[in-house]
Amino acid sequence: MKTKWNEKSAADKIILVLRIVISLVVLVGAALQLTGVWDKALNVAVPLLSMLILIQSIQEHREQKKASAIVGYICFVAIVVMIIGAML
Numbered sequence: 001m002k003t004k005w006n007e008k009s010a011a012d013k014i015i016l017v018l019r020i021v022i023s024l025v026v027l028v029g030a031a032l033q034l035t036g037v038w039d040k041a042l043n044v045a046v047p048l049l050s051m052l053i054l055i056q057s058i059q060e061h062r063e064q065k066k067a068s069a070i071v072g073y074i075c076f077v078a079i080v081v082m083i084i085g086a087m088l
């Protein structure tokens with residue numbers, strides 16, 4: 001479902017902007033890790049990536065409530081695995 005920017009609620013706008021900012025930070029962190037500029041960039045990028053998954057699951061829940069329960073549980077498990085993996 002496509003909506004215009006003016007038709008979105010304030011919460012949806014904030015979530016969308018937050019999603020874009022986190023996506024850019026994750027991409028920059030991945031680029032820094034791949035080029036060898038910052039060897040610990042994945043320690044920052046992986047938890048942010050899990051936050052991005054959480055934000056996307058919230059958006060999915062708002063748009064499609066039927067399938068979102070299953071997707072939400074899968075996303076939650078993925079977030080926990082990613083955070084634990086980043087700590088190790």
